[in-house]
Amino acid sequence: MPIIHPPYRKYIGPILAVFIYLLSTPLIATSIFKTGQTPSTPRASPNMTRTPVLFLSHGGPNLFEDTKHPAYAQLQKIGHQVTHQIKPKAIVVISAHWQGGPKTIEVNTATSQGLIYDYYGFPPHFYELQYPNTGSPDLAAKVLGLLSDAGIEAEGVRRGLDHGVFSPFYVAFNPETNPLNIPIVQVSLFDSDSVAQHLALGRALASLRDENVQLICSGMAVHNIRDMVAAFSMPSFVAPYVKPFDDALTAAITQEGAEERAKALEVLVKRKDVGKAHPSLEHLMPVVVAAGAAAEGEKGERLWGLNEGGGSWAQFRFGEMVGVEG
Numbered sequence: 001m002p003i004i005h006p007p008y009r010k011y012i013g014p015i016l017a018v019f020i021y022l023l024s025t026p027l028i029a030t031s032i033f034k035t036g037q038t039p040s041t042p043r044a045s046p047n048m049t050r051t052p053v054l055f056l057s058h059g060g061p062n063l064f065e066d067t068k069h070p071a072y073a074q075l076q077k078i079g080h081q082v083t084h085q086i087k088p089k090a091i092v093v094i095s096a097h098w099q100g101g102p103k104t105i106e107v108n109t110a111t112s113q114g115l116i117y118d119y120y121g122f123p124p125h126f127y128e129l130q131y132p133n134t135g136s137p138d139l140a141a142k143v144l145g146l147l148s149d150a151g152i153e154a155e156g157v158r159r160g161l162d163h164g165v166f167s168p169f170y171v172a173f174n175p176e177t178n179p180l181n182i183p184i185v186q187v188s189l190f191d192s193d194s195v196a197q198h199l200a201l202g203r204a205l206a207s208l209r210d211e212n213v214q215l216i217c218s219g220m221a222v223h224n225i226r227d228m229v230a231a232f233s234m235p236s237f238v239a240p241y242v243k244p245f246d247d248a249l250t251a252a253i254t255q256e257g258a259e260e261r262a263k264a265l266e267v268l269v270k271r272k273d274v275g276k277a278h279p280s281l282e283h284l285m286p287v288v289v290a291a292g293a294a295a296e297g298e299k300g301e302r303l304w305g306l307n308e309g310g311g312s313w314a315q316f317r318f319g320e321m322v323g324v325e326g
Contacts, residue, residue, distance in 0.1 A: 052319035055290040058168040079172025088214035095164030096219040096283040099191035106188040109140040109156035131166040136183035150204035202292020219286035227310025245277035246312040253300035294318035
């Protein structure tokens with residue numbers, strides 16, 4: 001979440017209060033989770049071009065103008081690889097800031113998507129940011145079909161993009177310097193802390209990778225707002241739980257076998273320090289979805305990371321880069 005530097009320190013109090021309130025207010029469930037089918041883990045094929053799965057730690061809405069932050073250049077690098085090497089026909093994105101029901105997934109079916117300024121207390125220009133984008137009802141319908149086939153109850157809704165999408169996308173896929181020019185379809189998380197559910201969600205979406213659709217999951221590897229705020233007055237401060245949890249997450253993600261990876265993630269969310277690293281787990285669940293979408297034998301790779309205050313900016317990829325070299 002936000003890594004805010006002067007002159008915005010006077011906004012810290014209101015921002016912290018509202019974020020804590022939002023994190024304690026789950027969405028109301030509207031449907032149920034079907035249990036009739038369990039999708040199998042996809043298997044890598046040497047004869048098939050498959051897009052990789054990306055997990056991005058997205059930071060706060062201020063990232064779009066914090067050009068000197070180390071994460072800015074890293075997201076730009078990843079974005080350039082997507083547009084110039086992978087060259088997908090569409091993006092399906094999952095953000096920590098959209099949860100459906102405890103047993104229900106929601107899929108954005110809108111063609112025209114505005115932005116959801118889901119933050120408070122920032123200067124006025126934070127609410128004037130625009131990010132041109134278009135959805136794809138056809139791709140959304142495809143996603144709904146895949147979820148249904150996997151036994152996951154899902155429904156289409158019309159919704160804008162939250163800052164878990166437009167904040168990192170504005171940096172990675174800047175509309176002027178590296179425009180996407182392809183559809184974006186956002187899919188929710190479950191409103192639950194279930195590793196098994198979110199792995200199943202990733203498995204249900206995995207076949208899209210074989211259709212030149214890029215899966216991007218956006219959260220934070222470690223996410224404690226209180227300690228992020230505490231770090232504003234101590235720029236070199238890193239909370240003592242950040243590195244151990246970040247290392248444990250990396251160890252889980254880099255397990256080569258899908259079963260071993262799933263077991264490691266189940267252990268991860270039961271660690272004694274999980275309540276400090278993630279007071280609520282919605283920023284961790286996107287990386288679980290990414291792991292679920294990985295094929296058997298696709299070892300997760302840590303692309304880059306930075307421990308800062310109460311957060312980790314770790315970025316992960318499953319699968320190899322495809323397309324042209326470079």
